[in-house]
Amino acid sequence: LWLSYTGTCLNTKNVGGGWIEAQNSRGQTGLVPEDYIQVRGQCCLCSIDDDEWDDESDDGKSTGGYTWSQSEEGGGTMQLWLYPQTQLDCVVADPKKGTKMYGLKSYIEYQITPNSTNRPVNHRYKHFDWLYERLMEKFGCAFPIPCLPDKQVTGRFEDEFIKMRMERLQGWMSRLCRHPVVANSEVFQLFLTYTDEKDWKIGKRKAEKDETVGVMVFTTMDPEIRELDPTEVEQKCETFSRFTRSMDDRVKDLLSVGHLHWKRCTGPLQKEYQRIGKAFQNLSSVFNTSGYQGEATLTEALTATGKTYEEIAEICAGQPKKDLHFLMETNSEYKGLLGCFPDIIGVHKAAIEKVKEADRLVAMNKIGPQDKHTMAKNLSTMSYALQAEMNHFHSNRIYDYNRVMQLYLQEQVQFYETVSSLYL
Amino acid sequence: LWLSYTGTCLNTKNVGGGWIEAQNSRGQTGLVPEDYIQVRGQCCLCSIDDDEWDDESDDGKSTGGYTWSQSEEGGGTMQLWLYPQTQLDCVVADPKKGTKMYGLKSYIEYQITPNSTNRPVNHRYKHFDWLYERLMEKFGCAFPIPCLPDKQVTGRFEDEFIKMRMERLQGWMSRLCRHPVVANSEVFQLFLTYTDEKDWKIGKRKAEKDETVGVMVFTTMDPEIRELDPTEVEQKCETFSRFTRSMDDRVKDLLSVGHLHWKRCTGPLQKEYQRIGKAFQNLSSVFNTSGYQGEATLTEALTATGKTYEEIAEICAGQPKKDLHFLMETNSEYKGLLGCFPDIIGVHKAAIEKVKEADRLVAMNKIGPQDKHTMAKNLSTMSYALQAEMNHFHSNRIYDYNRVMQLYLQEQVQFYETVSSLYL
Secondary structure: OHHHHHHHHHHOOOOOOOEEEEEOOOOOEEEEEHHHHHHHOOOOOOEOOOOOOOOOOOOOOOOOOEOEEEEEEOOEEEEEEOOOOOOOOEEEEEEEEEEEOOOOEEEEEEEEEEOOOOOOEEEEHHHHHHHHHHHHHHHOOOOOOOOOOOOOOOOOOOHHHHHHHHHHHHHHHHHHHOOHHHHHOHHHHHHHHOOOHHHHHHHHHHHHHOOOOHHHHHHHEOOOOOOOOHHHHHHHHHHHHHHHHHHHHHHHHHHHHHHHHHHHHHOHHHHHHHHHHHHHHHHHHHHHOOOOOOOHHHHHHHHHHHHHHHHHHHHHHHHHHHOHHHHHHHHHHHHHHHHHHHHHHHHHHHHHHHHHHHHHHHHOOOOOHHHHHHHHHHHHHHHHHHHHHHHHHHHHHHHHHHHHHHHHHHHHHHHHHHHHHHOO | OHHHHHHHHHHOOOOOOOEEEEEOOOOOEEEEEHHHHHHHOOOOOOEOOOOOOOOOOOOOOOOOOEOEEEEEEOOEEEEEEOOOOOOOOEEEEEEEEEEEOOOOEEEEEEEEEEOOOOOOEEEEHHHHHHHHHHHHHHHOOOOOOOOOOOOOOOOOOOHHHHHHHHHHHHHHHHHHHHOHHHHHOHHHHHHHHOOOHHHHHHHHHHHHHOOOOHHHHHHHEOOOOOOOOHHHHHHHHHHHHHHHHHHHHHHHHHHHHHHHHHHHHHOHHHHHHHHHHHHHHHHHHHHHOOOOOOOHHHHHHHHHHHHHHHHHHHHHHHHHHHOHHHHHHHHHHHHHHHOOHHHHHHHHHHHHHHHHHHHHHHHOOOOOHHHHHHHHHHHHHHHHHHHHHHHHHHHHHHHHHHHHHHHHHHHHHHHHHHHHHHOO
16 A cells, blocks of 8 residues: 555656546536545435525625535435536736835735636735635635735745745635635635726625625525434534544644754754765865875765765755645645634534524524524524535545645655665 | 775675785785785885894893884885784674672673684783783884773673673774784783783783883884985874874864764654654544545555654664764774874974984084984884884774775665665
């Protein structure tokens, strides 16, 4: 297995290890884990409902209804977001320095090209930040919205920083593109496909006035409502909650030891290898002054060893950028995502409590049975959404970690082979 | 060259790289650097004189005369000690705990078997120390006598310590065996070949009373005296003095960075690799609790990566004992040897000054021309001895460093290949 795992990554560019693109009965396509397919023995994606449920939305257009694909087999229930036939993605590229206010203010503008239109749009970091605020407001209590790469005050125009920020914005956009509900939202589509300055400004104002935010977003979702077993739902949530908390701890561990190792490789270890290299070369230089014949082989070996150590110093210092970098970036992203779940789970728990209280309120005649029914229906929607989200999280996690581990191991093998080869 | 250097060491056990066993016109054999042979185009070992000159020795037997082989060719003069046909060596082995004073005192006794008699003798550390004192007294101003491994107060009976001390005593004895004058001395032969307790005690007393010590040792040497160009001698000494001081600095550098690297490999680096290993394995454990199917490949890859890091931690911590150890041991020995040269060169310089002063004293009629002649003759002997010693040092240095570099590189290649292979 180990061999084939690293073997695969060395021989192919297939980064979707463990993923299969599956098609449901209506011809719709989505990514599912291959083992899932194998276990179930058949494709489990089937779309249930396309109807919109926007009676509580303040503007008939801003919120398209969201749908689930769903299957039930064996003991468990499996809900998945309905994934589009063509996965939305975009390329963030070509950072350009722009100015405004007659050159008084400078900024960096990135070009974003979605695969849906293939037409580039330009955005500054502050536009990404605006989008992040909108998405948090609208979806923050339903889905984890990944953190935007940090704001930075100094060095904003340095090439290294711009490259790093662009890479992170790319990762941020790709992750959002992969979320079918977010990707399909009006505000996200506006960001990717606005046609001109005027279009952008109108869309921006509209999005800022969107009132279907927070828990209201659930009202725009319409799964095939079925009574879920509340105990089972709570138990699943508890398992997921425990999972995300544990994963959060472990991800933080990995980040912390990764940072430490990064600093050691580019700091003391590099210097130490350089010093060893110099020590061998200096000894070689002294030997060359002996005036004694017959030590050419020795001094050449000492010099070559010294130079090899200097090369190792550089390879060692450059290594974290090759292997740790992507591992750290992915784990940082997940640290951000995992930080969102307590709130999301909290919202769901509060809804469960509310429905439990509703029984009491009906008995006290404080609310009618219809009110209770609505509340239960809303909870059911939220439970479905949460379960779809849990599945979305797990499949993405497996996809992302498979990819990052393959690249990591590939770079590790490369590292040791490169250093070995220095000696030959 | 680099390839063949490491190639040689990988394919053969030939540790004599750069050395050739050469025979002179009288059939006597000695080690000479191979490049020296190549350059000169012919063997340059020819024994000059076997006569003894022991008129100043207090006991006719304690000091056999020492001889040189000598050659002159091209612009330089090359003096070498006459090396015996069969190189003396010995094996230090089989450390045994002994007691005396009815078990009140414990000690470790080592078995030393010289290849000359093939008969083992036993010695405690304090006997080695006694031998060291005798050799320092007798030869200390003529040859560098290697330091004895450190005394140790605590942990003297721990296996690890005994093994290390035995290894160092072996190195110490082998180095002395390689010195033709020391190896042939009565006290050294007594140490290696005494027949019984009584023989040892008599020999010990006699050695302690030996008066042919310090500069007197030169009176027992009788090279074919020729007038050496004093300027040339002084210049050679100056070059050698500068060389040993520079080498001393470089050897200390290498020892210091080696110690640092050793500590890092067995300390923080090992711990860091262990932590990385644990971090991957812990993440794998969390992933296993997801309840989500289809991540067996991923969790196995994470676990395997974690275990690989734990193996790297152990390999990394064990590596210094494999590669640095011998490099450090050899350099420590050389640090000791190099520390002896200032005194040896000082003695020679003082003799030069004395001969220079002799001219003045003859002019003032304070000494006769015969006295001056004797002093000049003695200086000439010392100069020959010093040059023989310089050559002895250089050839041994090349031999030792060739060997240590070959082993070092071999272990380096092995290390990186072993780690590479963990990933496959």
